[in-house]
Amino acid sequence: xxxxxxxxxxxxxxxxxxxxxxxxxxxxxxxxxxxxxxxxxxxxxxxxxxxxxxxxxxxxxxxxxxxxxxxxxxxxxxxxxxxxxxxxxxxxxxxxxxxxxxxxxxxxxxxxxxxxxxxxxxxxxxxxxxxxxxxxxxxxxxxxxxxxxxxxxxxxxxxxxxxxxxxxxxxxxxxxxxxxxxxxxxxxxxxxxxxxxxxxxxxxxxxxxxxxxxxxxxxxxxxxxxxxxxxxxxxxxxxxxxxxxxxxxxxxxxxxxxxxxxxxxxxxxxxxxxxxxxxxxxxxxxxxxxxxxxxxxxxxxxxxxxxxxxxxxxxxxxxxxxxxxxxxxxxxxxxxxxxxxxx
Amino acid sequence: xxxxxxxxxxxxxxxxxxxxxxxxxxxxxxxxxxxxxxxxxxxxxxxxxxxxxxxxxxxxxxxxxxxxxxxxxxxxxxxxxxxxxxxxxxxxxxxxxxxxxxxxxxxxxxxxxxxxxxxxxxxxxxxxxxxxxxxxxxxxxxxxxxxxxxxxxxxxxxxxxxxxxxxxxxxxxxxxxxxxxxxxxxxxxxxxxxxxxxxxxxxxxxxxxxxxxxxxxxxxxxxxxxxxxxxxxxxxxxxxxxxxxxxxxxxxxxxxxxxxxxxxxxxxxxxxxxxxxxxxxxxxxxxxxxxxxxxxxxxxxxxxxxxxxxxxxxxxxxxxxxxxxxxxxxxxxxxxxxxxxxxxxxxxxxxxxxxxxxxxxxxxxxxxxxxxxxxxxxxxxxxxxxxxxxxxxxxxxxxxxxxxxxxxxxxxxxxxxxxxxxxxxxxxxxxxxxxxxxxxxxxxxxxxxxxxxxxxxxxxxxxxxxxxxxxxxxxxxxxxxxxxxxxxxxxxxxxxxxxxxxxxxxxxxxxxxxxxxxxxxxxxxxxxxxxxxxxxxxxxxxxxxxxxxxxxxxxxxxxxxxxxxxxxxxxxxxxxxxxxxxxxxxxxxxxxxxxxxxxxxxxxxxxxxx
Numbered sequence: 046x047x048x049x050x051x052x053x054x055x056x057x058x059x060x061x062x063x064x065x066x067x068x069x070x071x072x073x074x075x076x077x078x079x080x081x082x083x084x085x086x087x088x089x090x091x092x093x094x095x096x097x098x099x100x101x102x103x104x105x106x107x108x109x110x111x112x113x114x115x116x117x118x119x120x121x122x123x124x125x126x127x128x129x130x131x132x133x134x135x136x137x138x139x140x141x142x143x144x145x146x147x148x149x150x151x152x153x154x155x156x157x158x159x160x161x162x163x164x165x166x167x168x169x170x171x172x173x174x175x176x177x178x179x180x181x182x183x184x185x186x187x188x189x190x191x192x193x194x195x196x197x198x199x200x201x202x203x204x205x206x207x208x209x210x211x212x213x214x215x216x217x218x219x220x221x222x223x224x225x226x227x228x229x230x231x232x233x234x235x236x237x238x239x240x241x242x243x244x245x246x247x248x249x250x251x252x253x254x255x256x257x258x259x260x261x262x263x264x265x266x267x268x269x270x271x272x273x274x275x276x277x278x279x280x281x282x283x284x285x286x287x288x289x290x291x292x293x294x295x296x297x298x299x300x301x302x303x304x305x306x307x308x309x310x311x312x313x314x315x316x317x318x319x320x321x322x323x324x325x326x327x328x329x330x331x332x333x334x335x336x337x338x339x340x341x342x343x344x345x346x347x348x349x350x351x352x353x354x355x356x357x358x359x360x361x362x363x364x365x366x367x368x369x370x371x372x373x374x375x376x377x378x379x380x381x382x383x384x385x386x387x388x
Numbered sequence: 389x390x391x392x393x394x395x396x397x398x399x400x401x402x403x404x405x406x407x408x409x410x411x412x413x414x415x416x417x418x419x420x421x422x423x424x425x426x427x428x429x430x431x432x433x434x435x436x437x438x439x440x441x442x443x444x445x446x447x448x449x450x451x452x453x454x455x456x457x458x459x460x461x462x463x464x465x466x467x468x469x470x471x472x473x474x475x476x477x478x479x480x481x482x483x484x485x486x487x488x489x490x491x492x493x494x495x496x497x498x499x500x501x502x503x504x505x506x507x508x509x510x511x512x513x514x515x516x517x518x519x520x521x522x523x524x525x526x527x528x529x530x531x532x533x534x535x536x537x538x539x540x541x542x543x544x545x546x547x548x549x550x551x552x553x554x555x556x557x558x559x560x561x562x563x564x565x566x567x568x569x570x571x572x573x574x575x576x577x578x579x580x581x582x583x584x585x586x587x588x589x590x591x592x593x594x595x596x597x598x599x600x601x602x603x604x605x606x607x608x609x610x611x612x613x614x615x616x617x618x619x620x621x622x623x624x625x626x627x628x629x630x631x632x633x634x635x636x637x638x639x640x641x642x643x644x645x646x647x648x649x650x651x652x653x654x655x656x657x658x659x660x661x662x663x664x665x666x667x668x669x670x671x672x673x674x675x676x677x678x679x680x681x682x683x684x685x686x687x688x689x690x691x692x693x694x695x696x697x698x699x700x701x702x703x704x705x706x707x708x709x710x711x712x713x714x715x716x717x718x719x720x721x722x723x724x725x726x727x728x729x730x731x732x733x734x735x736x737x738x739x740x741x742x743x744x745x746x747x748x749x750x751x752x753x754x755x756x757x758x759x760x761x762x763x764x765x766x767x768x769x770x771x772x773x774x775x776x777x778x779x780x781x782x783x784x785x786x787x788x789x790x791x792x793x794x795x796x797x798x799x800x801x802x803x804x805x806x807x808x809x810x811x812x813x814x815x816x817x818x819x820x821x822x823x824x825x826x827x828x829x830x831x832x833x834x835x836x837x838x839x840x841x842x843x844x845x846x847x848x849x850x851x852x853x854x855x856x857x858x859x860x861x862x863x864x865x866x867x868x869x870x871x872x873x874x875x876x877x878x879x880x881x882x883x884x885x886x887x888x889x890x891x892x893x894x895x896x897x898x899x900x901x902x903x904x905x906x907x908x909x910x911x912x913x914x915x916x917x918x919x920x921x922x923x924x925x926x927x928x929x930x931x932x933x934x935x936x937x938x939x940x941x942x943x944x945x946x947x948x949x950x951x952x953x954x955x956x957x958x959x960x961x962x963x964x965x966x967x968x969x970x971x972x973x974x975x976x977x978x979x980x981x982x983x984x985x986x987x988x989x990x991x992x993x994x995x996x997x998x
Binding site: 061065092093094095097098099109110114115116117118119120121122125127128129130131132133134135136137139140157158161165354358359360361364365366367368370372373374375377379380381383384387388 | 605606607608609617620621622623625626628645648649650652654656657658659660662664665666668669670671672673674675676677678679680681682683684698699702706792793795796799800831832833834835836837838840841842843844845846847854855
């Protein structure tokens with residue numbers, strides 16, 4: 046039997062979207078997310094050279110090595126990937142940014158940069174691989190660790206958890222979602238939608254740490270997630286050139302949202318009256334989830350009205366990095382005129 | 389240029405020789421009263437008369453109320469270092485006592501009668517100005533009235549020194565960008581004061597300004613403006629910054645000139661300026677932009693440099709172009725934020741943990757600030773590394789005379805960047821030293837060749853940019869970075885050498901201390917101590933510096949910091965000649981004077997003979 050390699054519309058196989066072999070622990074949630082990134086890029090026919098991968102420091106930030114090996118990437122500093130991404134995407138705003146951070150990288154050392162990137166609305170998918178612990182330094186609580194949790198190494202957590210989605214909302218993000226590494230389909234659909242967003246798209250993905258925080262009673266474990274995940278919607282992503290199919294069974298529960306690039310998401314609501322375009326509702330729902338120890342996932346908030354930083358900066362279609370010398374160096378006559386002005 | 393009509397001033401007292409075009413004026417006012425306009429008007433008036441001039445703003449870290457001084461040096465011989473003032477404009481009651489006390493015998497005190505100056509010193513000449521009276525009937529109210537109040541001393545000083553009203557008007561017109569309404573409202577006060585002085589004062593002092601043609605064709609500009617313009621002509625595309633004195637006016641200038649200089653044919657900007665949330669982010673943006681092919685810069689000062697250290701280290705190790713302007717102020721810590729310094733040299737040179745070392749450019753004038761503005765961007769791209777430009781508050785925020793800037797010679801240099809086709813033809817390994825100069829080839833994100841992709845990282849890597857903990861990979865890469873640094877020695881701006889006949893003494897210095905040193909060297913030569921002067925314009929040092937040290941018995945290394953940071957670097961670089969080096973390092977926030985430099989050099993030489 047002859048085997049043919051499956052390829053996408055660009056003639057690329059899934060292997061073409063792969064990266065180096067992961068050096069993370071076997072079963073780490075981050076590996077599962079990396080695989081979904083590969084799958085998404087393959088399914089969406091993305092050109093690897095149009096994507097840049099950016100990360101900070103930590104287990105999460107290693108993971109861009111493990112996908113899209115044909116894309117340029119930059120593993121920056123702890124908590125300071127947002128500024129790196131901002132600069133890179135100003136120099137070349139035609140690139141699509143895919144940032145990967147972790148709960149320590151975003152929720153602690155990088156909180157300032159995270160919120161300011163969101164405030165500037167840099168066009169970037171910002172994934173937080175959230176496991177509530179520091180892995181590489183062997184298991185300390187991170188700022189997103191659950192209140193009252195006990196861990197073998199870290200002890201008892203007396204402090205409330207920082208909610209990445211809440212912080213993103215408050216900072217002005219127009220795309221805020223939460224997912225679970227164990228829910229591959231939802232991760233994929235949210236990633237696809239995020240890639241089509243106009244500005245910063247924040248994806249807080251609970252991604253279990255099998256080494257330090259995967260006990261059954263930990264809210265950031267696989268078993269807990271599988272048992273307790275409460276999706277707000279069933280999400281389907283449809284590229285711009287694809288027709289959308291609406292389930293005729295429950296028309297009232299299903300809404301379609303057109304994204305910035307013409308693609309669409311179909312949201313089949315699994316919860317009455319949840320409107321992800323209402324910021325006050327989103328904040329309230331997050332608070333309610335915290336109060337009731339609910340693990341909600343899905344698209345928490347969506348608003349594409351705010352222009353991104355490149356748009357605010359008035360940049361032309363040609364990236365700054367691609368401008369020819371003539372565009373960058375004023376003429377001798379301009380210098381002469383200036384010198385006259387200062388005479 | 390040049391006003392040529394004869395002076396109509398009454399001559400000074402018989403028997404007193406006129407002092408023409410050779411004195412300093414100190415203007416003492418309170419911060420935030422708009423005295424800057426008045427001071428710059430005087431400065432530019434002298435400049436318009438063709439007389440070499442320089443102004444230094446000695447100001448507090450404060451928005452309103454604290455004392456501030458403006459020193460104007462007028463020198464027919466072209467000396468522009470700070471010099472204690474013979475003429476004082478005493479308009480600040482809070483400091484009038486110490487200001488008057490600081491005048492030398494024969495000095496002149498022009499005071500606002502409202503500040504109640506103590507006129508008991510008999511060796512001074514006093515002129516009281518009835519400021520309140522002169523403003524009577526002026527329609528301006530409140531703050532605006534305070535602002536124009538300072539124009540009274542412009543009128544009186546102009547009359548005393550022999551500056552015509554036409555010249556003052558020309559200077560004011562420049563200051564207000566030819567907005568006639570503003571010019572007129574200020575001129576009204578200048579004229580009234582000038583005419584009052586003419587009618588009521590008797591000139592008793594010898595100081596005069598007479599037209600010359602020494603400023604013909606020159607420009608007057610601050611170093612920060614010059615650096616910003618240089619950057620714009622150097623093709624800067626991304627500027628990220630966080631406000632900090634004394635660098636803020638660098639970005640202000642960049643932003644004000646960019647729309648005119650750098651708008652594309654389609655009306656879109658060919659640059660972006662991002663005000664970051666802090667310096668940690670500003671440098672992160674610069675590094676990100678440099679990696680993606682931007683010509684990126686930031687401007688900051690010492691505290692900002694402290695915050696930037698980790699990203700600069702990453703820029704060094706991952707080999708990312710970046711330009712960092714450090715307009716130095718006095719540290720450590722918040723230090724003296726409005727005073728000048730050369731205290732960041734050692735820190736910037738070695739910024740980062742582990743083995744890091746960076747090229748540092750050292751401008752001393754507005755011409756060099758402009759030139760280094762565009763050269764730094766070229767060097768960053770050519771060397772693929774962060775480049776520091778160490779200016780200082782004195783150069784950055786004060787107005788300096790200079791030659792009109794030379795247009796950059798040669799095209800923009802972007803260094804070793806491979807296109808998709810070139811990657812195809814020759815292959816690509818990000819950190820491989822193909823040419824033997826330590827500089828590897830790079831590719832930019834967006835390159836469609838799949839083989840061009842690499843993962844930039846601060847972690848150990850082999851020459852293909854893959855993660856590596858192999859001891860050999862680490863040490864070989866670090867040695868290559870040293871080779872690259874050696875290549876930089878020949879690429880950075882070389883030193884400027886000025887020699888005198890029969891000199892056995894060498895002086896090495898950099899930046900704005902040159903003005904006091906140059907003046908002191910003339911004084912030393914008159915005292916039969918000729919010196920040679922090597923003015924460093926960049927680190928790392930090249931062969932010229934080694935040769936200079938080798939050729940002299942004694943080399944004095946002068947710098948404006950406490951610890952002798954350049955001295956340390958030279959000791960390290962020239963171990964065989966350490967015994968020849970003498971350090972003169974001193975910092976108190978004030979620019980040096982020639983008298984002080986001369987004394988220090990003589991003292992050092994005397995001690996050296998022990």
